[in-house]
Amino acid sequence: MLDDLMHRCRGHLLRDEPLWRHTSWQVGGPAAALFRPANHVDLVKAVRLLDAAGCPWLVLGGGSNLLVRDGGFQGVVLDLHEFTTVRIGTDGRVEAEAGVRLNGLVKQLVAAGLGGLEELAGIPGTVGGALVMNAGAGSQEFGRVVEEVEILSGETFSWRPAAAFAFGYRQASLEPGAIVTAVRLHLSGGDPEMLQATYAERMSHRRQAHAVGGPSAGSVFRNPPGQKAWELIAGCGWQGRGVGGAKVSERHANFIVNTGRAMAADIETLIETIRADVERQTGVQLEAEVKIVGEPAAARPVSEEA
Numbered sequence: 001m002l003d004d005l006m007h008r009c010r011g012h013l014l015r016d017e018p019l020w021r022h023t024s025w026q027v028g029g030p031a032a033a034l035f036r037p038a039n040h041v042d043l044v045k046a047v048r049l050l051d052a053a054g055c056p057w058l059v060l061g062g063g064s065n066l067l068v069r070d071g072g073f074q075g076v077v078l079d080l081h082e083f084t085t086v087r088i089g090t091d092g093r094v095e096a097e098a099g100v101r102l103n104g105l106v107k108q109l110v111a112a113g114l115g116g117l118e119e120l121a122g123i124p125g126t127v128g129g130a131l132v133m134n135a136g137a138g139s140q141e142f143g144r145v146v147e148e149v150e151i152l153s154g155e156t157f158s159w160r161p162a163a164a165f166a167f168g169y170r171q172a173s174l175e176p177g178a179i180v181t182a183v184r185l186h187l188s189g190g191d192p193e194m195l196q197a198t199y200a201e202r203m204s205h206r207r208q209a210h211a212v213g214g215p216s217a218g219s220v221f222r223n224p225p226g227q228k229a230w231e232l233i234a235g236c237g238w239q240g241r242g243v244g245g246a247k248v249s250e251r252h253a254n255f256i257v258n259t260g261r262a263m264a265a266d267i268e269t270l271i272e273t274i275r276a277d278v279e280r281q282t283g284v285q286l287e288a289e290v291k292i293v294g295e296p297a298a299a300r301p302v303s304e305e306a
């Protein structure tokens with residue numbers, strides 16, 4: 001099947017690709033393959049081939065909100081790395097493909113005097129990931145400037161209105177198996193100097209706030225209504241504590257950092273342990289913002305464990 005993918009679809013195929021190379025936490029086992037389709041046609045062909053072969057697949061953006069387990073993903077990771085076109089119109093209308101880096105887009109919009117996303121300066125990841133996660137910072141959210149989204153569902157591309165995605169706090173509703181390939185945005189005109197100043201201020205704030213002591217995936221838990229996840233975690237005494245190579249940041253209690261030798265299992269165990277402890281101490285059930293995918297590492301035979 002991977003041979004079919006390589007011979008019938010244009011793009012770049014990496015076999016047995018370690019996924020730690022593609023996630024901001026820098027953990028995770030290999031995928032059977034990572035495929036970067038050359039364009040829309042090759043993306044549809046790839047999905048058709050994979051579905052016909054019953055091969056699982058998932059879409060990777062920038063990997064900045066993703067925990068891949070140590071056993072990796074027994075399927076094909078689709079990476080829209082080649083989907084990088086941006087068109088900025090004169091009326092505040094912008095079209096961007098899903099593989100465009102969010103921060104690069106925000107920078108271009110600010111330079112063009114278009115406001116509405118400047119507070120998202122410095123958020124890692126892609127346009128596709130920002131849509132799916134409804135990325136936000138300060139008073140702005142990605143979903144608020146979206147007009148239409150191009151989706152591949154089954155074998156058909158269609159543009160759907162923003163209302164179809166029911167954007168909420170760090171979430172958008174997307175049917176299973178749908179792939180975001182592009183977005184159309186409507187930005188407002190703004191004073192370029194003010195936009196530039198906001199962009200610079202947010203970047204400088206982030207540089208300090210993100211110096212959390214190691215690779216991370218940003219905030220691990222969603223804020224419960226009316227509460228801050230970091231306050232609950234810090235209040236329960238978790239700052240600086242960890243499991244294996246994973247540690248709750250001393251700087252920001254909702255960030256878990258890879259101290260350099262973490263396994264995905266350490267991070268997942270820490271997430272579950274914090275969740276159980278915060279619930280025990282406060283009665284609040286924290287919900288993970290990060291997406292967890294893949295298989296745990298295969299258990300070693302008993303003879304090897306001694």
Ligand SMILES: Cc1cc2nc3c(=O)[nH]c(=O)nc-3n(C[C@H](O)[C@H](O)[C@H](O)COP(=O)(O)OP(=O)(O)OC[C@H]3O[C@@H](n4cnc5c(N)ncnc54)[C@H](O)[C@@H]3O)c2cc1C
Pocket residue numbers: 024058059060061062063064065066080098123124125126127128129130131132133134135136137170178179180181210216217218219291
């Ligand atoms: C240091 C740091 C700071 C952060 N700060 C913020 C912040 O301030 N605000 C904020 O909102 N987030 C923040 N994040 C989290 C993260 O950057 C965002 O959630 C980001 O939008 C994820 O985009 P991504 O491309 O990396 O998505 P990924 O992590 O690659 O994927 C996230 C999910 O979206 C799916 N997906 C990705 N692309 C597509 C597509 N084209 N079609 C269908 N599904 C897709 C994936 O399968 C996965 O389920 C931060 C992360 C880090 C590491």
